Amino acid sequence: MNTKSRRKGAPRRALPLRDRAPGSVLLCAVLAAACGPAPPSGQAELSSRDAESVAEALHPEAGEAIARLRSPFCPGLMLEVCPTREAEALRDSIQMGAAEGLSADSLVEWMIAGHGEEYRAWPKRSGAGLLAWVAPPLALLMGLAVVVVVLRRLRGRETGVAGSGGLSDEEQARLDEAMAELEAMEDLQ
Numbered sequence: 001m002n003t004k005s006r007r008k009g010a011p012r013r014a015l016p017l018r019d020r021a022p023g024s025v026l027l028c029a030v031l032a033a034a035c036g037p038a039p040p041s042g043q044a045e046l047s048s049r050d051a052e053s054v055a056e057a058l059h060p061e062a063g064e065a066i067a068r069l070r071s072p073f074c075p076g077l078m079l080e081v082c083p084t085r086e087a088e089a090l091r092d093s094i095q096m097g098a099a100e101g102l103s104a105d106s107l108v109e110w111m112i113a114g115h116g117e118e119y120r121a122w123p124k125r126s127g128a129g130l131l132a133w134v135a136p137p138l139a140l141l142m143g144l145a146v147v148v149v150v151l152r153r154l155r156g157r158e159t160g161v162a163g164s165g166g167l168s169d170e171e172q173a174r175l176d177e178a179m180a181e182l183e184a185m186e187d188l189q
Contacts, residue, residue: 035073062098065107066091079119094182 035039058066071082077078079087090111097107112120167175 059095059098061102061104061107062091062095064104065094065098065111068104068108068120069111070119070121072119078121 066080067078069083071077071079071087073084073086074082077160079091094107094111097110098104102110108120123132125133
């Protein structure tokens with residue numbers, strides 16, 4: 001469309017997408033991505049807080065309990081770093097329980113009772129959880145023992161083959177004779 005041929009005051013028609021410059025389409029896509037939805041307010045609040053001041057404000061029992069829990073609101077994150085409002089409310093509830101005198105163990109059990117065993121960051125040290133603490137070191141020790149036994153057997157075979165105690169006197173004499181012939185042939189060359 002020629003800008004000279006357009007009349008003053010005539011409404012401007014929108015160009016079809018194929019006639020627009022490719023750069024303007026790219027610019028629109030970048031602007032749309034940049035102006036996307038804002039992060040949840042809990043995340044903005046968490047990023048604006050100083051992590052050390054939050055840790056200092058926590059009751060020691062609450063801090064220990066929070067460090068031993070995964071977040072039920074943020075899959076794969078610990079409760080102490082989950083940025084949602086729900087996680088913040090749960091941390092506040094744990095803080096209030098600690099201020100009332102509850103221990104870290106009882107706070108963890110309270111949260112697990114309300115949300116489920118899968119949010120415990122570390123397995124219990126009793127019952128079925130004890131297996132999770134005992135099995136890996138036992139498997140490591142058993143593997144180490146197998147390696148030691150295999151290496152000793154391999155080394156025992158090598159020393160048995162390399163030793164000359166397995167030759168009879170007749171075989172030793174023939175070997176010495178063959179070695180003397182070999183040395184004589186080398187001297188001739």
